[in-house]
Amino acid sequence: MGEMESDEVIVEDSVDEKQEGVSQQELVGKKLSWNRLRRYDSLDIESRRIPGHRGHGYKGDDWSVILQLAFQSIGIVYGDIGTSPLYVYASTFTKGIEHEDDVLGVLSLIFYTLTLIPLVKYVLIVLRANDNGDGGTFALYSLICRYAKVGLTPSEQAEDREVSNFKLELPNERLKRASKIKSKLEKSRFAKYFLLFATMLGTSMVIGDGVLTPCISVLSAVGGIKQATSDMTQDMIVWISVGILVCLFMVQRFGTDKVGYSFAPIICVWFALIGGIGIYNFIKFDPTVVKAINPKYIVDYFRRNKKDAWISLGGVVMAITGTEALFADVGHFTVKSIQISMCCVTYPALILAYTGQASWLREHRLMVADTFYESIPKPLYWPMFGVAVAASIIASQAMISGTFSIIQQSLSLGCFPRVKITHTSTKYEGQVYVPEANYFLMLACIGVTLGFRSTTKIGNAYGIAVVFVMTLTSSFLVLIMVMIWKTNLLLVIAYVAIIGSVELIYLSSVLYKFDQGGYLPLAFALALMTIMFVWNDVYRRKYYYELEHKISPEKVKEIANDSRFCTVPGLAMFYSELVQGIPPIFKHYVSNIPALHSVLVLVSIKSLPISKVSVEERFLFRRVEPRELNIFRCVARYGYTDVRNEEEPFERILVEKLKEFIKDDFYLANVIMHHQNGGEPVEKDGEFSDNEEAKQLAAEEQKLNEALEREIKAVDNAWEAGVVHLVGENEVIASKGAGMGKRILINYAFNFLKKNLRQSDKVFDIPRKRLLKVGMTYEL
Known part of the structure; x- marks a missing residue:
C-alpha cells in the first residue's frame, strides 16, 4: 500500500485476498501495474504506516517550555530525595558514632551513592530508556515487548509495528547476540511469565514506595517540633502527621500541573536553605571533611565496624529514596527538564547538605539522633521547621504521581482492574489522577503511620521497597542494553560490575531488617501482585475463549439471509x-x-505496548461481507498513557474515519474494475480513444460513484438517527470439571474484583442514555 498523507486514516477492504490497497493520492495520474495492487487482506497480517509523525513523547524543543517543566519537576519529583537529609545520619548511626572518622566513611558512602545511582544511572542512562517520553517499570517492559514477542495475549498485528511510536531506533552492530537473546525470549514461556511477574513486582514495589514515602517524610519533619517544646508527645506528632497526610491526598484531584507550581517554590527554598546551612556548617565546624571524596575512608569504615557497617548501609540508602521517581515521573515532564533540574539544583544542594551535617557531627558526635534540627543555626530554627514540614508534605508528591502513572500503564496492558484515569492538564501530556488509587494510598498511609508510629521501623520497610525497584530497573535495563540498544558488551559488564554490585550490596543490607518492619513493602507487593495476576490471568483466558469461539463469515451470511431480521x-x-x-x-x-x-461498527479496543497512538493512526477498518449489511469492523488502538474517556469526540472521529474508509474502499474497487476490463483506456494525442470499452468503463464508474454517495448518505442518516453503544458484559465462570484452584481464581477472586470496580461504560465514558449492555456467560 502506498504511503498516505499524515491526516489520512489507514483503510482496507475485502475485495480480494491477494490485492494490495492503494491510496487515492498515489493512484491519481499514475500508470499502475496490477502487481502493485496486490495485498494480503487480513487484520492479522497486513502492515501499513502513516509517515510524517514525530514520536508522541515529544513535547517540543522550546527551551521556555523545558525550563517551565524543569521548575515544575522540582516540586513534584525531588521532594522525596530532597528531604532525605532529615533522617539519613540518624538512620545510619542508630547505635551512635564510635569513631570520629566513621562520619567521613558515611559521608563518602553518601557522596558516591548519590553520584552513581541518581546521577549516573538514572539521569545519564535510565532516562534514555524512556518509552516515547514515558518512564517506569512498564515502560521498560513495553520496549522489550515491542522488540520481542513476549506478550502473553495473542492480539499482536503486523500493522502495529508500523505505528509511528512503535518503531525502535536500532543500530546495526552486534545483531547476532541481540537476535539470539530475542529468539530465546520468544521461545521460552517461562521467560515470558518471568518478565511479566518481574514487571508486576516492580510496579507493586513502586506503589508500596508511594505508601511509605508520605509516612516517613511527614513523621520526620513533624517530629522536629520536639526539639523546641517538651510538651509535644509522640501521640500528638502521629495525629498531626495523619491530619497532614489527609490534606495532601485531598489536593491530588487538582492535578500535577497545579500541585507542581504550588510546591516548586517551596522545594526551591528548601534546597536553598539546606545548601546554605550546609555551607555555613562546613566553614564553621570542620572544612576537612572534604577529604571524604577519597573512597579510602569507606574501606576504613568497613574495617573498623565490619558487620555493623554493612547493617548501617540500610540508613545510607535512605539518601537515594525517591530516585525511582526520576524515571516514573518523566512522563509528566521531559527528559531534558529532569536532567536540568537534577544536575543544576538537586544534586549540588544535597551534596552541600550532607557535607555540612558531617562537619557539624565531627564536633557533636553524641547528638547524631537529632542531626538535622540540631545543626540548624538557632535564628533559622522556626523558619526551617516550617519549610521542612512543607517540604516533607511535598516529598510524598513524587511517588504519588509516579504511582498514578504506573497504574495507568498496567491498566492499559491488562494487568490491573478497571479504574478511572483522569487527565489533569490540557497543557502537558501524561499528567493523570486516579481517584481509587488516591484513596487507597491515603488509607494505607494512615494505617502505616498509626501502626508503626516511628520513623525507625518505617525506614526499614522503606529501604527494601526503594532498593528492590532499583535492582529490577537495572535488570530490565541490562536486557534492553544487550537486546535493543546493542551496547558494547564491555560497557554492559562495567554497568553490572559497578552499579549492579552496589545495588545488590544495599539490597542485602536492607533485607537484614526484614523482621523489623522490612516485611511491610513485601506484604504490599504480594497483595497487589495477587490482584494483578488474577486480573491478567482471567483477562487472557477470556481473550483465548473469544478467539476460539469467534463468528465465522458463513454465520454472518446466514444472518444476512435470514428473513426474520429487520433493519x-x-x-x-x-x-x-x-x-x-x-x-x-x-x-x-x-x-x-x-x-x-x-x-453497525464492531469496535475492538486494543492497547499497544507503546505510550501513545495519534488519532490519525488510531483506527483500522474492515468491511464485513455481504456489503448490504453495512457492518464494519474497527480496531481502535491506544497506548498505555492514552486516556479513553478523553475530551476528543470519539464517536464523531470514528464516523469521519469510517467515511474516509468507504471512499477509499470504492476508489480501490474502481481501480480493480479498470484492471479486470483490460486496464486503463488508451491515451492518444492527449485524448482518450472514443470506443465502446471506454463508454462501458465510464458507465461502471458512474454506478460506483452513485453507490458511494448512497453509502456515505446511509452513514450520515444513521449518524443523525442516533448512536447506540452496545457493550458486552461477560460473566465468567470456571468450566465444569475445573480444579479447585481454577474455580477459586475465576468464580471468586476475579468476580469479586469485577463486582467492586468500575464497569466498562464508566471507564470508556459512554453516555448512559445511549448505552445497551449485552450479557453472556463464558465458561473458561
Missing part, C-alpha cells in the same frame, strides 16, 4: 476486546434480538 434506523457501536474476528457475544445478541441497525 433499525441508527448507528450502533458494538464494543469488544477481540481483534482477530467477530466476538461470540455478537452471535448471542442477534440470536435474541433479530434486528440490526442500519450501520
Whole structure:
C-alpha cells in the first residue's frame, strides 16, 4: 500500500485476498501495474504506516517550555530525595558514632551513592530508556515487548509495528547476540511469565514506595517540633502527621500541573536553605571533611565496624529514596527538564547538605539522633521547621504521581482492574489522577503511620521497597542494553560490575531488617501482585475463549439471509476486546434480538505496548461481507498513557474515519474494475480513444460513484438517527470439571474484583442514555 498523507486514516477492504490497497493520492495520474495492487487482506497480517509523525513523547524543543517543566519537576519529583537529609545520619548511626572518622566513611558512602545511582544511572542512562517520553517499570517492559514477542495475549498485528511510536531506533552492530537473546525470549514461556511477574513486582514495589514515602517524610519533619517544646508527645506528632497526610491526598484531584507550581517554590527554598546551612556548617565546624571524596575512608569504615557497617548501609540508602521517581515521573515532564533540574539544583544542594551535617557531627558526635534540627543555626530554627514540614508534605508528591502513572500503564496492558484515569492538564501530556488509587494510598498511609508510629521501623520497610525497584530497573535495563540498544558488551559488564554490585550490596543490607518492619513493602507487593495476576490471568483466558469461539463469515451470511431480521434506523457501536474476528457475544445478541441497525461498527479496543497512538493512526477498518449489511469492523488502538474517556469526540472521529474508509474502499474497487476490463483506456494525442470499452468503463464508474454517495448518505442518516453503544458484559465462570484452584481464581477472586470496580461504560465514558449492555456467560 502506498504511503498516505499524515491526516489520512489507514483503510482496507475485502475485495480480494491477494490485492494490495492503494491510496487515492498515489493512484491519481499514475500508470499502475496490477502487481502493485496486490495485498494480503487480513487484520492479522497486513502492515501499513502513516509517515510524517514525530514520536508522541515529544513535547517540543522550546527551551521556555523545558525550563517551565524543569521548575515544575522540582516540586513534584525531588521532594522525596530532597528531604532525605532529615533522617539519613540518624538512620545510619542508630547505635551512635564510635569513631570520629566513621562520619567521613558515611559521608563518602553518601557522596558516591548519590553520584552513581541518581546521577549516573538514572539521569545519564535510565532516562534514555524512556518509552516515547514515558518512564517506569512498564515502560521498560513495553520496549522489550515491542522488540520481542513476549506478550502473553495473542492480539499482536503486523500493522502495529508500523505505528509511528512503535518503531525502535536500532543500530546495526552486534545483531547476532541481540537476535539470539530475542529468539530465546520468544521461545521460552517461562521467560515470558518471568518478565511479566518481574514487571508486576516492580510496579507493586513502586506503589508500596508511594505508601511509605508520605509516612516517613511527614513523621520526620513533624517530629522536629520536639526539639523546641517538651510538651509535644509522640501521640500528638502521629495525629498531626495523619491530619497532614489527609490534606495532601485531598489536593491530588487538582492535578500535577497545579500541585507542581504550588510546591516548586517551596522545594526551591528548601534546597536553598539546606545548601546554605550546609555551607555555613562546613566553614564553621570542620572544612576537612572534604577529604571524604577519597573512597579510602569507606574501606576504613568497613574495617573498623565490619558487620555493623554493612547493617548501617540500610540508613545510607535512605539518601537515594525517591530516585525511582526520576524515571516514573518523566512522563509528566521531559527528559531534558529532569536532567536540568537534577544536575543544576538537586544534586549540588544535597551534596552541600550532607557535607555540612558531617562537619557539624565531627564536633557533636553524641547528638547524631537529632542531626538535622540540631545543626540548624538557632535564628533559622522556626523558619526551617516550617519549610521542612512543607517540604516533607511535598516529598510524598513524587511517588504519588509516579504511582498514578504506573497504574495507568498496567491498566492499559491488562494487568490491573478497571479504574478511572483522569487527565489533569490540557497543557502537558501524561499528567493523570486516579481517584481509587488516591484513596487507597491515603488509607494505607494512615494505617502505616498509626501502626508503626516511628520513623525507625518505617525506614526499614522503606529501604527494601526503594532498593528492590532499583535492582529490577537495572535488570530490565541490562536486557534492553544487550537486546535493543546493542551496547558494547564491555560497557554492559562495567554497568553490572559497578552499579549492579552496589545495588545488590544495599539490597542485602536492607533485607537484614526484614523482621523489623522490612516485611511491610513485601506484604504490599504480594497483595497487589495477587490482584494483578488474577486480573491478567482471567483477562487472557477470556481473550483465548473469544478467539476460539469467534463468528465465522458463513454465520454472518446466514444472518444476512435470514428473513426474520429487520433493519433499525441508527448507528450502533458494538464494543469488544477481540481483534482477530467477530466476538461470540455478537452471535448471542442477534440470536435474541433479530434486528440490526442500519450501520453497525464492531469496535475492538486494543492497547499497544507503546505510550501513545495519534488519532490519525488510531483506527483500522474492515468491511464485513455481504456489503448490504453495512457492518464494519474497527480496531481502535491506544497506548498505555492514552486516556479513553478523553475530551476528543470519539464517536464523531470514528464516523469521519469510517467515511474516509468507504471512499477509499470504492476508489480501490474502481481501480480493480479498470484492471479486470483490460486496464486503463488508451491515451492518444492527449485524448482518450472514443470506443465502446471506454463508454462501458465510464458507465461502471458512474454506478460506483452513485453507490458511494448512497453509502456515505446511509452513514450520515444513521449518524443523525442516533448512536447506540452496545457493550458486552461477560460473566465468567470456571468450566465444569475445573480444579479447585481454577474455580477459586475465576468464580471468586476475579468476580469479586469485577463486582467492586468500575464497569466498562464508566471507564470508556459512554453516555448512559445511549448505552445497551449485552450479557453472556463464558465458561473458561
